[in-house]
Amino acid sequence: MERLITKLTEKQVLFTASFAVRLALVAYGDHQDRTMVVKYTDIDYHVFTDAARFITEGESPYNRSTYRYTPLLAWMLTPNIYLSMVFGKILFIVCDVLSGLLIYRILRLRGLGSETARRVCSLWLLNPLTMGVSSRGNAESILAALVLGTLLCMEARHLMWAAILYGLSVHMKIYPITYALPIALTLRTPETRSEEERKRWRSFIGFIGSFFNRELLLFASVAGGVFCMLTAFFYYMYGWEFLHETYLYHLTRRDIRHNFSPYFYMLYLTADSRWSQWLGLAAFLPQLILLLVASWAFHSDLAFCCFLHTAIFVSFNKVCTSQYFLWYLCLLPLVIPHLSLSLKQGVGLLLLWFAGQGIWLCPAYFLEFEGYNTFLLIWLAGLLFMIINSSILIQIVAHYKPTQTAQRLKVE
């Protein structure tokens, strides 16, 4: 078994095999689409392709209803129309394997040995969930590659590239904006010993002042510049519709249909009442508080901080679908080597997470496909899933051992 694992995780074998398996899945998916009633390809892939078709005809991609992404994605997928429908899927699986490579490079930069790094990588590369998602035509792997690329550049202190990739990833999806605070806290001038003894208001001014250093200003201006340029360009091309569908819709989204979020039933029942705005704000507060605490507590370990940010953001969001899980799952391999959990504990937490989803999916299936009124059960399952997510995050935080500890132990 040990020899098999070692053989499987040899560098060339691992990356080639993971790409080959994904390619095979794409081919199988094509076959299933043509022969069976239940389709393999995700509905989103058809949305992207339809939007790309509109672009090839010189029109706006937003003519395709439910296309709520950046026009850049539809532009990238225009070869779907010119060359072959399968181009997009190939692009997604390439980004998926690239994400695996980026995870490997980040782990090596953080001091992990080559063999351990490859084994951790295989959690992403040989994971059936990620294989299925990218071969079905979901664009999440592009964003995973961009976020991991940003983290790699930050780790290697290539700030210019990190800023460009960061601006691009915020353009593609809004959630990476939450990384702005930990990145800012990382890049600011660190406090020196003498400054800690200053008076309160002086140390407050000093704190604000520490944000104004060359590195942070460079990062902010490059990332902000990339984002603003792309926004301005696409606004010029597609107008208000672009802003609304790509950004505003996601910010004000109140999907009252059932989803994993604990807030779903509350928002459904109060959708037309005068309290709905206040309740929306009340739902936003825990998210905000946790993001601020996470930023301050863990900004020195950027990868862990970003993982926590995204996991908190998704778990406490007003809308939560299974697609969102990939946003933090791509950062989990960076966290795992530093967890002092035993294999049994780790697998136990994983099974707990899956159980939480299963408990939600049961009444949801009965509501949607059998017509039973299971709203209360779905709500309770959503609350349970939130409790499970919080417990898992607490366990991860409690058992996380940052790299500095290892170095401190060595010295002692």
Add this chain to the structure above:
Amino acid sequence: IKQINHTCIITVIMKRSNNEDHCGLLKQLLESSPVSVEINKKGFHRELVTTVELIPDVPSGVRVLLVQRWPRGVYLDPYQLASLSDQRDWQILLDSGIDLEVPAHKTSGFVTYVYPTPDGPTPSLVKVTIPVHGRYHEPSFDGKTFTSVDIEPPELLLRTEKCAQLNNLEPHIVVDAPCTPDNSSTCPWVKLLHQQEQGSGGFQFPVGDGSLVTPVCGGTLLVTMICCVALSKYMWEHRII
């Protein structure tokens, strides 16, 4: 000249009687073709099966059109219909764009025109299965756990090239509707004056319980606050300095 006149008159009389035959046949078809509607599947994703039994020997050139008025509680997915187009022999035309996500009380109904076998001869039994989806409805405040959405059977419209005077088919009404699914032109069609009461179909969709709004809001905010406080506490205790 007299002989020519006779031939002319005879030709005209024969043409008119042919016309009358076709028009009479159309009227007969209209009056004796029952339209029935059946709803299959459960939950929010259903199928509406419309069956029309025409006379066994449908004369060539007769075209059928089913005009269905849909309530706002349900919707059709135009993209789903397009992707299924190669598996069915009927074509559908929607009268307006459809918002796939909006709840029922924030939208309005729509009309569809279904053309069975537009490119071939009309069969004697027309069966059309349309996938339908339920919208979310407003929560109920009177304890009802389900809401009903009623659907009336579609209107059967007929026309044929060989009957020009559709107005003579009294008491049935002549309406204008698209000739073909591509909506390129409008033609006169004849429809029944009194729609047969074949029993309208109904959908039942679950709705949220509005009377529980206070415990649901209270419970949700309480649990999320507790999780927030617990997670914040642990994160602060284990912060990396």
